[in-house]
Amino acid sequence: MPARPGTTQIGFVGLGIMGAPMALNLIEAGFSLKVYNRTDRPRVQEVVDAGGERVATPAETASGSDVIITNVTDTPDVVEVILGEDGVLRSAREGATVIDMSTISPRVTRDIAAALNERGVHMLDAPVSGGDVGAQQGTLSIMVGGEQSVFDDCLAVFEAMGKNITLVGGNGDGQTCKVANQIIVALTIEAVGEALLFSSKAGADPARVREALMGGFASSRILEVHGERMIKRTFNPGFRIRHQQKDLNNALITGKELGVPLPVTALVQQMIGSLMNAGKAESDHSAIANFIEDMAGTTIAGD
């Protein structure tokens, strides 16, 4: 049965920087929400103030819910909140759908889907791209893995949170797509960093170079958004270095399992490791350019 604002009840686990605004968008669209977060935070209260019902365990969010959304940090966290002792599966009714919007291992995703399916619960893996701004504005790009009919039934839920919603394939393929996204994002940031630093040291104005490049084959969202951050030196997140690193580690581990060579991903992962050693784990991922700047002993802005 298709989800509909007004009638569909949603469980929501994980009210982080991404999860909280996503939950708010669902409430605003007319869905009723049971929410769970491990810790107390102002943004959790904000969701409750907007009408979310706070419950004590992931399992309770599933009680009576048609759809349960999980949005937590890493692979073991997802396993815990779905399959753990007080996890979603404990209370999910047959026919309900679990949508995991975290970014985790494609392989483990397929294992979780199998465990849910065995108990008559549907699963969609639906990681997102677009950052906290996209989460707030409801313009997230959502990459979904699962069955067509389950996807169709959940479309209204996704549309409350995002704009570019694609069913990529079966379970796990949403996560695979997200890994691909993160590889491209990290490597393109690094490429833009090399190019803008080159421009700056060659005596050109990197802002005008960026503008000129936006019209040709070098144009990308990264050049537009992260290129501007490098030039204006705004490295507050956005998307954090340590989350970018988690995703590249996931890419490399899965790549090793699958026999996929990822030589530049491996090198950029080392660069990001160095930035984390330098205390930049909480900087925006556009700070990947800082590694190249440190090698040069100067910055793109020329100081």
Next chain:
Amino acid sequence: MPARPGTTQIGFVGLGIMGAPMALNLIEAGFSLKVYNRTDRPRVQEVVDAGGERVATPAETASGSDVIITNVTDTPDVVEVILGEDGVLRSAREGATVIDMSTISPRVTRDIAAALNERGVHMLDAPVSGGDVGAQQGTLSIMVGGEQSVFDDCLAVFEAMGKNITLVGGNGDGQTCKVANQIIVALTIEAVGEALLFSSKAGADPARVREALMGGFASSRILEVHGERMIKRTFNPGFRIRHQQKDLNNALITGKELGVPLPVTALVQQMIGSLMNAGKAESDHSAIANFIEDMAGTTIAGD
């Protein structure tokens, strides 16, 4: 005096895959052209048939011309056709403007500009991005270095050939911008290659992955155009591997002179060197993905 169709005479040196359609667009816009090409080719005849006057040396293209455009392969070629014995400078009148639209060294560009200026001839470096398709359709992105007033006077000439026309800075900065363009292009192709191969080996449909990624932070012209080429296995050029390599070599040599670290550019240059050893010098640069595919022993298309 601003260049104008109908009155302005243009010399044009180098009727290659890019130069010939650019010359045709200038003729179609109403400019009168004297053209020079080192060798006989059907496309040279095509330009003559359209109204171009063929002459015997680069110097002769400059005779009586207001603007002389050079569009040849590499740094020494530009030096030869502008400053050589039968070069443009020999016949260029005072107040004329030489526009070099080749892709060459920023440093040598500044030397050429100085030599021209000394003789009262203006210079713009104006390399392009957009490939043969952009040249044919008059939609090239043009990155210009030089003085504002000279740029303004030549705007009608640029507008006959391109769409996104930017004065980046002084002489050499157009070439610097082009180097930056080529770094980003090559490295983004490599990144898209890693990401799509990962997707394919993980069991997802790379075409649907590409489509989903086009909506988020991973979106780029390269993902759109070259990503599709990787999936459809169309590696006919387009922009050739050996030209891409020439431009990365230029980036690395200039980077060494300037003290700009380019670690991933250096690695991708090695990959492209390997592809050239494998006989792919004439393939489209989207074939950079072939290196990763060879490492995997499979292709993005799964064969």
Next chain:
Amino acid sequence: MPARPGTTQIGFVGLGIMGAPMALNLIEAGFSLKVYNRTDRPRVQEVVDAGGERVATPAETASGSDVIITNVTDTPDVVEVILGEDGVLRSAREGATVIDMSTISPRVTRDIAAALNERGVHMLDAPVSGGDVGAQQGTLSIMVGGEQSVFDDCLAVFEAMGKNITLVGGNGDGQTCKVANQIIVALTIEAVGEALLFSSKAGADPARVREALMGGFASSRILEVHGERMIKRTFNPGFRIRHQQKDLNNALITGKELGVPLPVTALVQQMIGSLMNAGKAESDHSAIANFIEDMAGTTIAGD
């Protein structure tokens, strides 16, 4: 009490390519052995024929033994044979010493040592270098982690198997030293590969180049042994590509935990992954040079 041939009983778990000749050397030195191997192999029979008593579980090798040596493939295997249901710890008497000569994670080694110590059993981690030839000839290099007095008591045991026996530090430091060994070995093989291929393509005789280099700063055991293998094209193991890869993976995972950048190790790990995709998992690790040769489209031998 110091171990002594004639009186000391040794349990030995794992009669592989390395383990079997090591066990034979212990028997020949006069130690009495209880041996366990998971599978039947001619070399297991060989050890039995030489006087080893074959038993049915790792636990039984420990029964009545003063020293128990484990020599198995990977971290989980060591955990299983020492701490598992039928593991060594089950039957090891208080005061006995477990010597793990496998190559595994330094961190897990410390966990195992703690579990053993809690039950009054000593532990030494003692991975080796020197290959199957060193194992056969009793010339292994042995890198030991643990307490000085325990090390001193086991010296006669080590001397039956190796020549260069060093107490590096406390538990885990033997394994750390082995990781360092494997990083240097893999990266030096790659370096020798680049250098000899360069020589060969530049027209020099790689055999004479190798000989000349052996006298200067470039000299190493790798240049001597693996350099000769590259020139003579003898890639039968020796030490297998897949074991080298296991050890680099261990280095990278531990490096990530510790915040140690390993940029070239990461790159060489990708190269070896490619060789494994190409069916060379069982080749000698000197075949790392094949990756560079494939990039060149030729070999060091010039064919």
Next chain:
Amino acid sequence: MPARPGTTQIGFVGLGIMGAPMALNLIEAGFSLKVYNRTDRPRVQEVVDAGGERVATPAETASGSDVIITNVTDTPDVVEVILGEDGVLRSAREGATVIDMSTISPRVTRDIAAALNERGVHMLDAPVSGGDVGAQQGTLSIMVGGEQSVFDDCLAVFEAMGKNITLVGGNGDGQTCKVANQIIVALTIEAVGEALLFSSKAGADPARVREALMGGFASSRILEVHGERMIKRTFNPGFRIRHQQKDLNNALITGKELGVPLPVTALVQQMIGSLMNAGKAESDHSAIANFIEDMAGTTIAGD
């Protein structure tokens, strides 16, 4: 005619850190020397005090000499002192032998040899390894390219300066061998840096690790000499970072000409570029490890 102390006159161009002690060793062996150095230095006076006759041009060193040795910085310098206006060739008699002991391009070496041979002058390229200590002690490793008979005639000259003297092949092959040497040296230093830093951050004593590794497959002159420098933090040269970089640039340029992939050399060249940006051009090349240490935010010595 074989060179002999007492009778053979030698011209010597370039009394640098390497050249001066080499000249002193020749004088001590009984050869009579005419020496040229571009600048005044205490060490030039030292050679004169020992009996060398100082002359005003490279050409004058050749006047009446049987053998002329050149030992200058880079490829263009060698071209200048041999083929330039006041170069050696101007005064070299027919049948004399020019021995170039600089480290330069193999290709240019063959061009110089051809130019000399045309005028009846023999040529040997004979770059060295072993550093200033080797030069002082007369224990240099010498890699020679040229004809067997010319090599045989010069053996006494080489033996006054070095110990491990090898005729690698024809002209240029000595330089090719030196390129190979420098690739291995730089990459092995980097490898030792990764390994010792790993050891240190994992809690082991890098000095004991180094000692243990010296017995196995990881043993090398670099681990012995440069590994100790890293542990003791003695980065005064020795062999300078900027000379190491010059030699890697030479390797990469020649590699590009020959189609030899050098992926790790390319990466290490970038690291060294970064060290030069950080003001370490004059440090010993064992400081390559500093790049990895900077990435880690700590040193091998643990501070």
